[in-house]
Amino acid sequence: MSNIKEIAIIGAGASGLFVAASLRNNDFILIDSNPKIGAKIAISGGGKCNITNGFVDASHYVGDSDFIAPILDGFGSKALLKWLQERGLHPVVKKEHQYFCPNSAKEIVELLGASLSPQNLRLNTLVGQVSVEKGLFVIATNRGVIKAKKLVVACGGLSYATIGASGIGYAIAQDFGHSVAKTSPALVGFTLQKEQFFFKELSGVSTPVVITVEGRAFGGSLLFAHKGISGPAVLNASLYWQKGTMSIDFLNGFKLSQHRNANKLISTLLPLPKRLTKAFLVQFDLIDKPIKELKRNELEVLEQLSAYTFAPAGNFGYSKAEVTRGGVSTHEIDNKSMRSLLVDNLYFVGEVLDVTGQLGGYNFQWAFSSAYQCAKDLNAN
Numbered sequence: 109m110s111n112i113k114e115i116a117i118i119g120a121g122a123s124g125l126f127v128a129a130s131l132r133n134n135d136f137i138l139i140d141s142n143p144k145i146g147a148k149i150a151i152s153g154g155g156k157c158n159i160t161n162g163f164v165d166a167s168h169y170v171g172d173s174d175f176i177a178p179i180l181d182g183f184g185s186k187a188l189l190k191w192l193q194e195r196g197l198h199p200v201v202k203k204e205h206q207y208f209c210p211n212s213a214k215e216i217v218e219l220l221g222a223s224l225s226p227q228n229l230r231l232n233t234l235v236g237q238v239s240v241e242k243g244l245f246v247i248a249t250n251r252g253v254i255k256a257k258k259l260v261v262a263c264g265g266l267s268y269a270t271i272g273a274s275g276i277g278y279a280i281a282q283d284f285g286h287s288v289a290k291t292s293p294a295l296v297g298f299t300l301q302k303e304q305f306f307f308k309e310l311s312g313v314s315t316p317v318v319i320t321v322e323g324r325a326f327g328g329s330l331l332f333a334h335k336g337i338s339g340p341a342v343l344n345a346s347l348y349w350q351k352g353t354m355s356i357d358f359l360n361g362f363k364l365s366q367h368r369n370a371n372k373l374i375s376t377l378l379p380l381p382k383r384l385t386k387a388f389l390v391q392f393d394l395i396d397k398p399i400k401e402l403k404r405n406e407l408e409v410l411e412q413l414s415a416y417t418f419a420p421a422g423n424f425g426y427s428k429a430e431v432t433r434g435g436v437s438t439h440e441i442d443n444k445s446m447r448s449l450l451v452d453n454l455y456f457v458g459e460v461l462d463v464t465g466q467l468g469g470y471n472f473q474w475a476f477s478s479a480y481q482c483a484k485d486l487n488a489n
């Protein structure tokens with residue numbers, strides 16, 4: 109093999125590994141700054157990797173649905189599960205429709221890396237810049253220059269810099285004339301404004317809620333954390349929240365008005381952890397008493413818990429965000445091949461693109477679906 113590779117892939121995460129595992133041409137190099145492949149996969153889904161979801165379609169993503177839908181249709185969750193099963197991994201449904209590795213996320217990392225030889229891998233290698241010279245991509249790294257005829261940018265977003273995120277994908281895109289949609293941390297907890305500082309006292313408490321933001325409702329747990337609120341419902345809400353308020357139904361559908369004449373104490377009747385009820389009672393300046401003894405205005409105050417107005421101060425930032433919203437504009441990418449429409453032989457896959465999924469396996473599915481289209485094109489040309 110010559111010093112010039114046919115294909116270079118920057119990023120040995122979910123999307124880059126899937127491209128590499130699907131290539132027929134072995135003359136490729138997979139570059140990553142981490143010492144191991146699949147670092148983010150290894151810590152995902154509580155260590156079990158939520159690989160995909162039984163219900164995958166473009167409605168679960170923020171991005172251009174006309175761009176996204178055909179990619180998901182081309183290689184959706186059924187096709188992904190079949191692909192994995194044929195290679196010996198049998199994901200299991202653990203929560204609702206979410207598929208996880210049976211034992212550990214390492215299983216899928218090992219599967220994706222199984223066909224890689226040491227010649228294909230350039231780990232501990234930080235990419236600094238990419239240019240084009242005489243029709244070749246020249247990839248400048250901390251360990252020298254790598255040249256390739258085709259380049260796949262699979263370097264993810266800005267989340268979790270401790271395991272490799274660098275933003276180099278956006279820089280490469282911009283250097284080649286691509287637009288990059290404004291990025292922000294997503295699937296992340298919210299910080300608090302002064303009015304909700306009392307939430308901090310509740311750190312560790314968790315309760316089921318429904319959060320409505322930008323016309324979308326997300327059910328799931330809300331977890332009170334040291335710095336603010338987190339948990340699945342909050343993470344999903346963070347994908348759609350830009351600024352302003354959202355509404356939290358702390359009563360999770362329970363209708364207080366239907367219990368107007370109950371003898372039970374507020375703290376006994378409300379379907380909330382006791383610590384949380386007590387904290388709200390203090391905030392609302394109410395004492396714990398039987399529901400039937402509540403005055404009309406007191407009942408109205410309590411009913412606020414069904415549509416509690418919450419305005420985050422901000423979020424926990426990229427260091428805690430599962431994904432990066434925004435990224436390389438999909439308007440300049442061909443969705444049949446993931447090729448750049450501006451630069452020959454340049455491809456973008458995975459999270460680096462302006463496509464972000466909800467919680468529940470949608471982001472790995474996106475990484476694999478987009479990688480599939482890319483590999484199909486590379487194999488055909």
Ligand SMILES: Cc1cc2nc3c(=O)[nH]c(=O)nc-3n(C[C@H](O)[C@H](O)[C@H](O)COP(=O)(O)OP(=O)(O)OC[C@H]3O[C@@H](n4cnc5c(N)ncnc54)[C@H](O)[C@@H]3O)c2cc1C
Binds near residue numbers: 273457
């Ligand atoms: C804690 C956590 C849990 C998650 N759990 C889930 C889950 O269960 N299900 C789900 O669907 N999604 C989950 N996600 C999101 C999911 O991990 C990502 O969307 C997905 O990994 C994106 O794949 P990717 O290949 O595009 O990018 P990445 O997996 O981020 O891979 C990019 C690779 O590029 C490398 N790289 C970046 N810059 C450079 C550079 N300058 N030089 C060399 N290499 C570079 C990085 O080291 C990295 O290995 C989770 C994310 C986090 C942070």
